[in-house]
Amino acid sequence: MQNTIYQKIWSQRVILNLIFLLLLAAPLFLSDFRLNLLGKFLAFAILAIGLDLLWGYTGVLSLGHGIFFGLGAYCMAMYLKLEATGGGLPDFMAWSGMSELPLIWIPFQYPIVAIILGILLPAIIAFMLGYLTFRNRISGVYFTILSQALVLVVVTLFVGSQNLTGGSSGLTNFNTFFGFSVNSATTQTAFYIITVIVLGLVFFLSRKLVKGRFGKILVGIRDGENRMRFLGYSPSAYKTFIYTLSAAIAGLAGMLFVLQVGIISPTMIGIIPSIEMVLWVALGGRGTLIGPVIGAVLVNAAKTGFSESYPDIWTYFLGLLFVLVVVFLPKGITGLFEKWNDRRKKQDVSSSVEVEKSYS
Amino acid sequence: MSQAVLKLKKVIVDFSGFKAINQLDFTVKPNCVHFVIGPNGAGKTTLLDVICAKTKATTGEIKLHSTKELSKLSEDQIVHQGISRKFQAPSIFQNLSVIDNLEIAMKQKKNLFSMMKAKWTKEQKKKINEMLELVGLKEVKGQLAGSLAHGQKQWLEIAMVLMQEPDIVLLDEPIAGMSKKERDKTGELITKIARDRAVLIVEHDMDFVKEYADIVSVMHEGQLLFEGSMEEVQNDPTVREVYLGRKVEENVVN
Numbered sequence: 001m002q003n004t005i006y007q008k009i010w011s012q013r014v015i016l017n018l019i020f021l022l023l024l025a026a027p028l029f030l031s032d033f034r035l036n037l038l039g040k041f042l043a044f045a046i047l048a049i050g051l052d053l054l055w056g057y058t059g060v061l062s063l064g065h066g067i068f069f070g071l072g073a074y075c076m077a078m079y080l081k082l083e084a085t086g087g088g089l090p091d092f093m094a095w096s097g098m099s100e101l102p103l104i105w106i107p108f109q110y111p112i113v114a115i116i117l118g119i120l121l122p123a124i125i126a127f128m129l130g131y132l133t134f135r136n137r138i139s140g141v142y143f144t145i146l147s148q149a150l151v152l153v154v155v156t157l158f159v160g161s162q163n164l165t166g167g168s169s170g171l172t173n174f175n176t177f178f179g180f181s182v183n184s185a186t187t188q189t190a191f192y193i194i195t196v197i198v199l200g201l202v203f204f205l206s207r208k209l210v211k212g213r214f215g216k217i218l219v220g221i222r223d224g225e226n227r228m229r230f231l232g233y234s235p236s237a238y239k240t241f242i243y244t245l246s247a248a249i250a251g252l253a254g255m256l257f258v259l260q261v262g263i264i265s266p267t268m269i270g271i272i273p274s275i276e277m278v279l280w281v282a283l284g285g286r287g288t289l290i291g292p293v294i295g296a297v298l299v300n301a302a303k304t305g306f307s308e309s310y311p312d313i314w315t316y317f318l319g320l321l322f323v324l325v326v327v328f329l330p331k332g333i334t335g336l337f338e339k340w341n342d343r344r345k346k347q348d349v350s351s352s353v354e355v356e357k358s359y360s
Numbered sequence: 361m362s363q364a365v366l367k368l369k370k371v372i373v374d375f376s377g378f379k380a381i382n383q384l385d386f387t388v389k390p391n392c393v394h395f396v397i398g399p400n401g402a403g404k405t406t407l408l409d410v411i412c413a414k415t416k417a418t419t420g421e422i423k424l425h426s427t428k429e430l431s432k433l434s435e436d437q438i439v440h441q442g443i444s445r446k447f448q449a450p451s452i453f454q455n456l457s458v459i460d461n462l463e464i465a466m467k468q469k470k471n472l473f474s475m476m477k478a479k480w481t482k483e484q485k486k487k488i489n490e491m492l493e494l495v496g497l498k499e500v501k502g503q504l505a506g507s508l509a510h511g512q513k514q515w516l517e518i519a520m521v522l523m524q525e526p527d528i529v530l531l532d533e534p535i536a537g538m539s540k541k542e543r544d545k546t547g548e549l550i551t552k553i554a555r556d557r558a559v560l561i562v563e564h565d566m567d568f569v570k571e572y573a574d575i576v577s578v579m580h581e582g583q584l585l586f587e588g589s590m591e592e593v594q595n596d597p598t599v600r601e602v603y604l605g606r607k608v609e610e611n612v613v614n
């Protein structure tokens with residue numbers, strides 16, 4: 001019994017390490033185009049891990065993570081834009097008749113500051129919203145509605161402030177990052193490798209967090225928030241922390257996204273993308289960490305394949321997929337594996353029982 | 361022995377006009393098995409609720425060790441004052457193993473930052489093993505709590521309460537749904553744990569009360585009707601009139 005548990009953990013770890021090495025080696029066998037796509041999917045996968053910590057482990061459903069992703073992406077894009085204009089005014093600002101760089105853009109001249117803000121801004125906003133709602137014991141569907149309201153507010157704000165954000169066309173046309181051309185294949189490969197390493201780190205640290213006592217407390221909050229209070233815990237502190245953490249991870253993902261995709265606009269961070277993000281987690285299997293990573297990559301690979309051939313059908317397909325998963329695969333793809341594993345084990349047991357019988 | 365660990369003074373719990381607890385004075389003494397009985401709707405569960413802050417008192421005082429006022433504290437703060445509650449329906453974490461349930465219940469610093477650094481200590485492991493032994497769940501310690509039998513779930517929850525090392529234990533109908541053997545075991549356990557703490561139990565089963573009670577309080581319409589030993593309770597005419605008329609006489613006759 002003990003042995004098989006060790007074996008299971010060991011083999012899990014080996015598989016995870018193999019996947020990680022395979023991803024690192026991908027530049028050797030994927031074309032630049034495919035590599036760039038995979039890099040984008042992996043950026044989404046990073047976000048999915050954070051969302052799983054929040055939804056899968058802690059039971060808090062946010063339909064507004066597009067905003068945190070977007071804040072990270074815009075922070076990075078603002079820096080890239082300023083790099084591209086070489087100290088001048090970004091084109092869209094000049095078009096809307098501005099003559100001087102607005103105050104809030106000034107810190108983004110410095111890449112380090114932009115990177116720090118890309119993580120810090122989403123975290124601060126999540127902290128404030130989380131602190132107020134969770135402390136007042138607003139949870140479940142009420143919190144989810146609030147998280148959607150946040151999307152509406154931020155997207156409206158971004159579209160409306162044309163001269164600050166580039167409005168609905170967003171930010172694009174970048175040149176260099178730390179002086180390296182963002183359009184060269186080498187830089188893009190470097191971005192890909194950085195994305196894989198960040199994914200590995202976020203995964204490893206999240207796994208460490210949920211495997212320990214902390215993770216059990218999160219599950220306790222998910223399954224019985226009130227009971228946890230009578231065990232001496234204050235669930236709101238834990239929920240606020242995880243919400244803040246997952247927003248920071250989303251910001252990180254957004255930055256890696258914009259580096260590889262080269263554009264960010266309000267439609268990429270709004271309500272529909274926010275719902276899609278939840279779907280990655282649901283499809284992959286919530287509360288497993290690896291499931292959401294698989295989900296993010298698979299859904300986005302399918303999306304790319306589909307929209308190359310039938311761009312209009314994708315949204316319908318996505319809706320259908322969601323219904324199918326909720327009805328038939330409540331535990332997602334990883335749940336399917338579990339089932340398969342259990343069945344195999346049962347077969348093992350029954351065959352060993354038969355062996356025993358034949359001996360007695 | 362005589363010093364009160366917990367004292368309620370003139371407590372009222374008002375549910376929009378209906379007073380589930382009405383001007384109640386109530387004292388809990390240390391090292392006692394203290395039963396609360398009374399007809400349905402008498403306010404017994406509400407009494408436990410108001411002590412552990414599940415329900416807030418509308419007015420009145422709740423004093424711990426005659427100094428610390430509890431009525432303004434939140435549920436988790438009350439736990440850290442040494443008061444632990446077992447609910448009527450077993451409320452354990454189905455998706456965690458038996459040992460995990462005890463691990464998160466056990467007395468420790470439970471704030472966010474301490475918990476991030478939390479590590480097993482030898483003493484913690486020892487305490488959990490002793491508890492598993494005490495409540496007889498050693499064989500199933502690795503199983504998911506959701507897969508336990510009903511009686512085992514009740515035991516697990518009692519163990520979770522005890523892992524918090526409370527000074528006052530509140531139990532709401534702990535033997536409901538248990539077999540005769542399980543009841544005896546629970547009774548013995550209650551006697552044992554009351555040696556160094558107060559145990560306040562809401563119970564309907566009069567045989568059980570009679571066997572294990574040090575003190576019995578009878579509640580009726582949100583007030584304390586009578587308090588004394590089980591014998592005194594059975595012989596009190598007012599108690600007979602409002603409540604025991606049916607049940608205890610039957611039991612006494614039996």
Ligand SMILES: Nc1ncnc2c1ncn2[C@@H]1O[C@H](COP(=O)(O)OP(=O)(O)OP(=O)(O)O)[C@@H](O)[C@H]1O
Pocket residue numbers: 375378380398399400401402403404405406407
């Ligand atoms: N949240 C609430 N809102 C309104 N009324 C309530 C609430 N909780 C309890 N009551 C009422 O208060 C009264 C006392 O309830 P309580 O649960 O304390 O009774 P009890 O003595 O535990 O009864 P039982 O023996 O049936 O468990 C009941 O009439 C109940 O309907």
Ligand SMILES: [Mg+2]
Pocket residue numbers: 404405406562
């Ligand atoms: Mg009751």
